[in-house]
Amino acid sequence: MKKIAAFALALTLLLISVPIRAHDGTPRQDKGPFTLKKLTDDSYALYGRGGNIGFIVTSEGVVVIDDQFANLAPGVDEQIKSVTKQPIRFLINTHHHGDHTGGNGYFIKMATIIAHDNVRKHMLAQPQETIANAPRQIAGLESRIAELEKNNPQSEQLSRLRQQLENTKQTLESARMMKVSDIPAPNLTFNREIKIHLGGKEIQAFHVKRGHTDGDSIIYIPQDKVVHMGDLFFYKTIPVIDRAHGASTVEWMETIDAVVARVDPSSQVIPGHGEVTGVAELKAFKQYFMDLRAAVRQAIDAGKSREQAIKDVKLEQYASYNGYAQRFPGNVGIVYDEMTAN
Ligand SMILES: [Zn+2]
Ligand SMILES: [Zn+2]
Numbered sequence: 001m002k003k004i005a006a007f008a009l010a011l012t013l014l015l016i017s018v019p020i021r022a023h024d025g026t027p028r029q030d031k032g033p034f035t036l037k038k039l040t041d042d043s044y045a046l047y048g049r050g051g052n053i054g055f056i057v058t059s060e061g062v063v064v065i066d067d068q069f070a071n072l073a074p075g076v077d078e079q080i081k082s083v084t085k086q087p088i089r090f091l092i093n094t095h096h097h098g099d100h101t102g103g104n105g106y107f108i109k110m111a112t113i114i115a116h117d118n119v120r121k122h123m124l125a126q127p128q129e130t131i132a133n134a135p136r137q138i139a140g141l142e143s144r145i146a147e148l149e150k151n152n153p154q155s156e157q158l159s160r161l162r163q164q165l166e167n168t169k170q171t172l173e174s175a176r177m178m179k180v181s182d183i184p185a186p187n188l189t190f191n192r193e194i195k196i197h198l199g200g201k202e203i204q205a206f207h208v209k210r211g212h213t214d215g216d217s218i219i220y221i222p223q224d225k226v227v228h229m230g231d232l233f234f235y236k237t238i239p240v241i242d243r244a245h246g247a248s249t250v251e252w253m254e255t256i257d258a259v260v261a262r263v264d265p266s267s268q269v270i271p272g273h274g275e276v277t278g279v280a281e282l283k284a285f286k287q288y289f290m291d292l293r294a295a296v297r298q299a300i301d302a303g304k305s306r307e308q309a310i311k312d313v314k315l316e317q318y319a320s321y322n323g324y325a326q327r328f329p330g331n332v333g334i335v336y337d338e339m340t341a342n
Contacts, residue, residue: 033072034079037276039268040224042201046079048072050099051272054228055080056221058199061089064111065219065228065270067103076103090114090196092205093186094230094272095216096122096245104184114194115186116207118215122245123185130175134168141165208255212239212272214246218259220267227263228270232256233285235274237322241334249289249335256286274322291315296335306336 035047046053050068053076062084067076080088091107093115094100101123104113141161148158188194193206204220212231219228231240232255241247260279270276292315299309313332318324 034075036079036082038083039226039270039276043221043224043226043268044083045270045276046076047275048076050102051094051097051231052228052270052274052276054219054226054270056201056203056224056226057084057086058201059086060199062086063196063198063201063203064088064091064107066094066100066230066272067091067107068099069102070105073103073106077106089198090203092203092217092219093119094219094228094232095119095213096126097213097231097242100230100272101184104186108184108187112188113184113186114188114190114196114205116215116217117189117191118213118246119217120185120189122213122215123183124180126183127175127178127180130171134172134175137168138165138172141168208258209251210246210248211252211255212247213242214248216255218255220263222264225264225267226270227259227267229259229272229282231272232259233269233271233274233282235271235277235281235285236320237271237274238318238324238327238331239285239288240327241331243334243337247334249293249338253286253289256282288315288318291317292331292335293339296332296339299332300336300339306333306340309333309336 033048037045037047039045042057044055044057046055048068049072051066053068054065056063062080064076064080067073077088088107088111091104091111091113093104093113095116096119101119107113141164145158145161145165148155148161152158190205191207193204196203196205201221201223204222205217206220207215207217210216216230216232218230218232220226232252234240241249241252260283263279265279267279268276269278269282295313295315296309299313304312310329310332315328318328
């Protein structure tokens with residue numbers, strides 16, 4: 001384990017020190033994946049490669065919110081140490097996805113990890129899900145690769161698919177090796193709400209309803225007027241709606257309403273993805289679901305099939321959002337499924 005951590009650190013340092021070339025061949029400055037943003041005297045946001053991290057420094061220790069990927073964890077630790085000598089006491093996972101919990105294996109040795117009950121449930125079920133689903137994904141990738149090799153062997157897509165196939169095989173292999181007792185899942189879980197009282201600060205973690213998954217928490221620090229939404233908020237970014245893990249767009253909107261009603265209206269809001277912003281932008285994100293649902297409803301009322309709706313429904317006002325081309329059609333399909341399920 002120490003070896004892996006050392007390797008990851010070495011790799012991180014290598015990535016930081018080697019000047020990266022952009023696709024056009026011109027060298028550009030790369031200061032590593034991290035950008036640290038001070039929000040208040042004690043609260044910070046840390047942008048890196050996965051979901052946004054938040055952390056709060058108190059006189060009795062640090063509380064961290066989310067931890068991106070395993071290979072970035074030592075770098076995250078280093079960023080926190082650059083502003084305080086206080087130890088990390090608690091880590092809160094906003095939900096179970098790997099870009100928010102990947103560093104758990106590193107931080108669980110020094111901190112108590114807190115999350116909603118379903119975060120632990122989904123993390124422990126992950127290897128079994130992979131073993132159940134990966135063979136189908138591998139077969140699908142192999143047939144697409146075979147088809148491309150026959151019809152379009154120069155295609156750029158081919159090397160991407162081969163890489164994806166390799167990754168999926170590796171993920172399956174490690175899922176087969178994984179012991180449930182080795183999974184660094186949260187060791188302190190709650191159903192509705194928990195409060196941490198540390199060094200004169202109160203840090204609230206609360207679950208409202210289903211949203212991006214069925215286990216999302218919002219973290220609120222009233223004294224600092226800072227909110228971390230996890231992936232309940234994608235800022236200027238088309239969201240991921242994880243229906244397989246209990247997502248619901250209706251309850252997601254209700255969740256946003258409850259957060260807006262609860263937090264100070266002048267709060268700074270850390271989204272799961274995108275830049276730190278405010279409560280008005282969070283409300284605008286709810287509008288995305290209202291517009292999406294109205295458009296899909298119209299397609300259903302016009303008698304369109306799921307496939308036809310995915311092809312026809314467009315929301316031009318969101319076309320500039322990150323991930324529109326990749327994720328918007330999927331969002332339409334999911335809402336179609338929600339609306340046509342009994
Ligand atoms: Zn995420
Ligand atoms: Zn997520």
